[in-house]
Amino acid sequence: MACVFVELGTDVHIDGSFEAAIHEGVRRGYTDGYLRKSIVADPLRRGNTGDNTPAAITVHLVDGDGCTITVAPKGFGSENMSRIQMLKPADGVEGFKRFVIETVRLAGSNPCPPIVLGVGVGGSFDKVAYLAKKALLRPLDVPNPDPYYADLEKELLTAINELGIGPQGFGGRTTCLGLAIEQMPTHVAGLPVAVNVSCHVTRRASAAL
Structure with missing residues (x-):
C-alpha cells in the first residue's frame, strides 16, 4: 500500500x-x-x-x-502483525514495554525479520496508530529527541533482540534493526499504545516542492 x-x-x-x-x-x-x-x-x-x-x-x-x-x-505481511491496545494508566511504563515486546514475540517469523518497529504512545485510538506509522519514517540512527524516550528505544531494542527470533525466524541476535517511539499528550484516563511492524525492507522517499 x-x-x-x-x-x-x-x-x-x-x-x-x-x-x-x-x-x-x-x-x-x-x-x-x-x-x-x-x-x-x-x-x-x-x-x-x-x-x-x-x-x-x-x-x-x-x-x-x-x-x-x-x-x-507498506507491505501487509508485516502490517498484519501490528497491534493496538488501550492500556490503563496504572499499567504504566512496564505495561507499555510488555505490550511492545509481546507484539514482536507473537509475530515471530511472520513479518520477515529482521524488522523495524514504529511505536506510538498517547493520543487517542486513531492518533496512536498514526504515531506508530509516523515513527517508521524516522531514520534508524536518529533517536527520539526526548532522552527519556530515547532510553526506552534502546532498552526495548535490546530486549527484543534477546528474544532470539532472528532473521526469518531462524534464531539469532538480530530480530529488530531499529525501533522508534513517537508520543503525544493523552487523556488522564487512558494509555493508548500501538506497534506498527515493518519488515527489513522498510522504504521511504521524500520530496520538497
Missing part, C-alpha cells in the same frame, strides 16, 4: 484536487514501473483496483509556503 504523508504549508494554494493528483501519481508509478498491484476496492468484497490506488494519504498542516511529500510503501 502506498502510504503518503504530506506536510502542507498554510500559505500554499493548490489548483485542482490535491488528493486526485497523488492517486494519479501512484497509478502511474505502479503501472509504468511494473510494481505489484496489491489494493482491493472493498475490504470484504475484494476485487483488485488494478493500479494500486487509492493511496493512504495523511496531511499535516505546517507554517510556510512549502509542501513536502513522503511516500512509504
